[in-house]
Ligand SMILES: Nc1ncnc2c1ncn2[C@@H]1O[C@H](COP(=O)(O)OP(=O)(O)OP(=O)(O)O)[C@@H](O)[C@H]1O
């Protein structure tokens with residue numbers, strides 16, 4: 409029997425995003441990762457209207473509602489409103505400090521697509537993030553590791569691990585996932601939604617999320 413004092417805390421896996429809207433390019437890879445790593449939960453955390461890009465079309469509450477609906481696909485998916493509850497934009501380094509405070513001994517995995525990874529050195533205190541969490545990078549069509557800036561390529565060389573065993577430690581490793589690529593973006597979906605009649609099915613969009621979008625008249629114009 410494992411003593412409560414020695415029991416390893418459950419790993420925390422987290423995918424942050426604007427989710428404007430959430431789509432299967434977010435969901436399918438994280439479920440594959442949950443299979444690989446044996447995660448019992450993956451937090452899908454919408455960010456407060458992000459400072460680093462144009463404002464989302466859907467409101468914070470609408471993006472959270474869509475994430476909550478998409479989470480009904482699998483009981484391991486959790487809609488996490490931590491950043492929205494802060495009432496102001498929160499940088500990832502601050503969110504991860506909070507996670508660390510709450511779970512000092514847990515393994516924390518922050519998931520991102522290859523497009524985000526290529527931009528990672530522009531994130532606030534990106535080196536500190538590497539000490540707070542593992543990074544799990546999803547492949548994404550159109551984004552190649554060869555485009556990595558030299559300082560991040562050097563970190564990758566030091567920190568890359570391929571075995572899921574390493575990720576039972578707290579933080580500090582980078583895992584380049586080999587999940588099947590899902591060729592979709594929220595930008596492409598918004599365009600498709602604006603151009604399709606209300607009745608049409610949209611591939612790679614959860615039907616419950618689509619119904620929510622239609623009933624709230626979201627994404628009706630192309631920008
Ligand atoms: N198809 C995809 N494959 C792999 N990673 C993805 C995919 N779509 C999004 N991601 C990752 O999920 C996170 C949240 O993405 P986000 O909510 O911005 O979706 P997006 O499709 O990139 O949106 P947009 O087109 O509006 O930029 C980011 O780390 C992003 O790299």
Ligand SMILES: O=C(O)c1ccc[n+]([C@@H]2O[C@H](COP(=O)([O-])O)[C@@H](O)[C@H]2O)c1
Nearest residue numbers: 424425426427455460499500501531532
């Ligand atoms: O903290 C930062 O500096 C930072 C810069 C860019 C992106 N992020 C986070 O990365 C996640 C994905 O962002 P996005 O723009 O691709 O939806 C989301 O959780 C953002 O808060 C964080």
